[in-house]
Amino acid sequence: MAVLLLADVNDGHLATDQVAKTLAAVKGLGEVHLLVAGQGGDAAAADAARLEGVSKVLFAGDHAYCHGLAEPTAALVVSLAGGYEHICGAATAFNKNVLPRVAALLDVMVLTDVTAVVDASTFERPIYAGNAVQTVKTADAKKVFTVRTANFTAVGAGGSAPVEAISGPADGSLSKWLEDKVATSDRPELTSAKIVVSGGRGLGSEENFAMIEKLADKLGAAVGASRAAVDSGYAPNDWQVGQTGKVVAPNLYVAIGISGAIQHLAGMKDSKVIVAINKDEEAPIFQVADYGLVADLFTAVPELTGKL
Amino acid sequence: MKVLVPVKRVIDYNVKVRVKADGSGVDLANVKMSMNPFDEIAVEEAIRLKEKGLATEVVVVSIGVKQAQETLRNALAMGADRAILIEATADVHQDIEPLAVAKLLAAVVKEEGPGLVLCGKQAIDNDLNATGQMLAALLGWAQGTFVSEVALDGDAAKVTREVDGGLQQISVKLPAVLTVDLRLNEPRYASLPNIMKAKAKPLATKTPADYGVDVSPRLTVIKTAEPAGRKAGVKVGSVDELIAKLKDEAGVI
Ligand SMILES: Cc1cc2nc3c(=O)[nH]c(=O)nc-3n(C[C@H](O)[C@H](O)[C@H](O)COP(=O)(O)OP(=O)(O)OC[C@H]3O[C@@H](n4cnc5c(N)ncnc54)[C@H](O)[C@@H]3O)c2cc1C
Ligand SMILES: Nc1ncnc2c1ncn2[C@@H]1O[C@H](COP(=O)(O)O)[C@@H](O)[C@H]1O
Numbered sequence: 001m002a003v004l005l006l007a008d009v010n011d012g013h014l015a016t017d018q019v020a021k022t023l024a025a026v027k028g029l030g031e032v033h034l035l036v037a038g039q040g041g042d043a044a045a046a047d048a049a050r051l052e053g054v055s056k057v058l059f060a061g062d063h064a065y066c067h068g069l070a071e072p073t074a075a076l077v078v079s080l081a082g083g084y085e086h087i088c089g090a091a092t093a094f095n096k097n098v099l100p101r102v103a104a105l106l107d108v109m110v111l112t113d114v115t116a117v118v119d120a121s122t123f124e125r126p127i128y129a130g131n132a133v134q135t136v137k138t139a140d141a142k143k144v145f146t147v148r149t150a151n152f153t154a155v156g157a158g159g160s161a162p163v164e165a166i167s168g169p170a171d172g173s174l175s176k177w178l179e180d181k182v183a184t185s186d187r188p189e190l191t192s193a194k195i196v197v198s199g200g201r202g203l204g205s206e207e208n209f210a211m212i213e214k215l216a217d218k219l220g221a222a223v224g225a226s227r228a229a230v231d232s233g234y235a236p237n238d239w240q241v242g243q244t245g246k247v248v249a250p251n252l253y254v255a256i257g258i259s260g261a262i263q264h265l266a267g268m269k270d271s272k273v274i275v276a277i278n279k280d281e282e283a284p285i286f287q288v289a290d291y292g293l294v295a296d297l298f299t300a301v302p303e304l305t306g307k308l
Numbered sequence: 309m310k311v312l313v314p315v316k317r318v319i320d321y322n323v324k325v326r327v328k329a330d331g332s333g334v335d336l337a338n339v340k341m342s343m344n345p346f347d348e349i350a351v352e353e354a355i356r357l358k359e360k361g362l363a364t365e366v367v368v369v370s371i372g373v374k375q376a377q378e379t380l381r382n383a384l385a386m387g388a389d390r391a392i393l394i395e396a397t398a399d400v401h402q403d404i405e406p407l408a409v410a411k412l413l414a415a416v417v418k419e420e421g422p423g424l425v426l427c428g429k430q431a432i433d434n435d436l437n438a439t440g441q442m443l444a445a446l447l448g449w450a451q452g453t454f455v456s457e458v459a460l461d462g463d464a465a466k467v468t469r470e471v472d473g474g475l476q477q478i479s480v481k482l483p484a485v486l487t488v489d490l491r492l493n494e495p496r497y498a499s500l501p502n503i504m505k506a507k508a509k510p511l512a513t514k515t516p517a518d519y520g521v522d523v524s525p526r527l528t529v530i531k532t533a534e535p536a537g538r539k540a541g542v543k544v545g546s547v548d549e550l551i552a553k554l555k556d557e558a559g560v561i
Contacts, residue, residue: 010472010473067476067478069478070441070444070451070453071450071451074445092472093454093469093470093471093472094471094472096437096453096454097441097451097453097454098441100406100436100437100438100439100441100442100445101441101442101444101445101451102445103407103438103442103445104407104410104441104442104443104445104446105445107407108407108526109405109406109407109526109527110406110407110436110438110442111527112435112436112437112438113435122530125435126435126535127334127433127434127435127532128319128325128334128432128433128435129325129432129435130535131324131325131327131334131534131535132325132327132334132532132533132534132535133532133533133534133535134529134531134532135529135530135531135532135533136527136528136529136530137527137528137530138526138527138528139526139527139528140526173481174449174450174480174481175450175451175452175478175479175480175481176478176479177476177477177478178466178477178478178479179476179477180473180474180475180476180477181474181475181476181477182473182474182475183473183474191472195560195561219561227490230491231490231491236474237456237470237474237475237491238470238471238472238473238474238475243432243435244429244430244489244490246472251560252554252558252560252561262324263321269535269538272560273554273558273560274538274541275550275554281543286541286543287538287540288538288541289541290538290541290542290558291541291542291543291544291550291553291554291558292541292542292543292544293543293544293546293547293550294543295547300547303547304547304550304551307547307548307551308551308561
């Protein structure tokens with residue numbers, strides 16, 4: 001039986017990187033159908049149709065599916081579920097909201113943040129902030145799961161799948177979208193960036209945090225932050241890297257003024273090369289850093305930015 | 309309006325987790341256990357609603373081993389009014405799956421009739437992030453997940469959600485299930501007098517059979533392994549040396 005992959009669409013645009021990496025993770029399970037939902041998603045559906053390994057795009061263009069509201073979106077997925085053994089999506093805020101709801105409606109368990117698909121019913125996923133990796137086999141007939149995309153390489157865009165318009169239940173009476181407060185930036189997206197520069201409590205203030213952004217811009221990098229930096233208001237919530245924030249695995253991760261709590265490491269320890277700048281030589285971040293610089297960030301960071 | 313808060317007993321977030329050598333799981337014998345940090349935030353929010361006169365009663369529920377009593381007493385000491393313990397297993401290593409937890413919570417909701425359920429966003433042991441969404445599904449209710457702000461507004465709640473691109477504001481019809489994120493509030497510590505008072509607050513003990521719910525797992529854990537470690541790196545002496553290493557040795561800039 002086929003795989004139904006719920007695609008992320010943000011503001012009418014396909015989240016291509018997330019979807020293409022999820023495709024890479026699940027393509028061994030069978031024919032993959034992509035579900036694109038939301039009014040005005042025509043362009044996203046067309047982009048989805050070009051991804052390699054997609055055999056069909058289902059496009060549900062009802063207004064009720066806009067803004068990723070969980071109740072109508074889950075009802076739509078459930079209405080299609082009969083034809084699929086696997087129902088999945090990238091482990092994004094959107095799918096983490098919708099897919100557990102889908103699973104419960106189907107009376108099956110959900111597996112979130114899957115890092116490897118072993119076979120049709122066996123999956124690997126991290127637990128305890130990544131301190132352990134579990135291999136689990138599900139007895140459910142339908143498998144509902146989200147994929148942690150950081151460790152997969154995106155499929156290419158040389159395909160040409162048909163797009164089929166569909167409709168489904170579209171009751172929008174339970175919740176209403178009011179507003180998105182989304183900052184747009186020219187920087188690469190955190191979860192797909194090749195380089196990430198992150199700042200922590202060590203920065204001391206929102207003004208000082210600009211130092212991190214300057215270095216990131218010099219490197220063409222995305223900006224990340226520790227929970228402490230976000231809680232203190234130095235950085236917005238969507239920059240948080242860690243157990244309960246975003247999981248990244250760039251070629252280069254630079255941690256500045258971050259101690260290296262296990263909850264932070266959970267979000268970045270699979271990066272290829274890790275650099276840490278911290279004035280405390282005992283900071284746990286140095287245990288995972290390939291290159292550690294024990295220094296005051298207020299002198300080291302401007303110097304680094306200047307010399308690059 | 310009654311508010312229901314499910315609280316889970318989990319390994320304390322400061323404890324270094326150890327995977328058992330035989331790959332059968334994580335060692336939970338004699339380690340410090342605490343209330344799931346997100347659930348403390350949920351309890352705090354419920355108590356604040358009561359303090360503002362928006363909630364009439366705060367009921368906390370925990371599902372698991374009998375020691376989860378301690379977690380419930382902790383919530384009572386923070387200010388919850390009443391607790392329900394559903395003893396679902398005697399084995400500290402058995403995690404009751406979110407689907408089963410959601411079914412039990414749905415049964416409790418039917419009995420108690422709360423106007424709002426405040427769950428944590430995720431349990432820091434299994435990291436599943438699923439129970440609140442599953443409960444909302446089983447009840448046919450609206451859900452507001454990963455919330456960092458809640459404002460009750462008649463028969464709806466206006467919530468701010470932490471999403472990938474920033475924040476999203478939605479309005480959910482009540483009754484609803486909300487799952488709380490880190491920045492919703494800072495939970496209070498229980499004072500000594502309140503810890504004493506909590507001992508006298510009602511705590512009912514139930515079993516899954518009382519609710520007619522089958523909690524047998526759908527998942528079989530085949531193996532629990534340590535993640536691949538990183539090999540120790542080097543300390544560099546200067547910014548110049550760092551740049552040279554990144555360029556010549558690692559080739560990442
Ligand atoms: C349920 C739960 C979930 C969590 N989820 C996350 C998560 O997703 N992501 C996350 O990051 N955290 C998370 N945390 C928080 C985590 O436990 C740590 O509290 C947090 O990561 C610490 O952030 P930090 O390293 O910036 O701050 P600190 O631990 O305070 O470290 C600051 C560092 O800056 C250094 N420093 C200070 N001044 C300078 C200077 N002038 N020059 C150089 N270095 C300097 C210090 O030596 C120190 O090492 C979570 C916690 C809980 C309980
Ligand atoms: N065994 C349990 N007892 C009480 N509440 C639970 C239990 N398991 C999960 N929850 C609630 O559901 C939330 C999310 O847990 P999870 O879906 O396991 O990540 C937790 O923060 C709790 O509020």
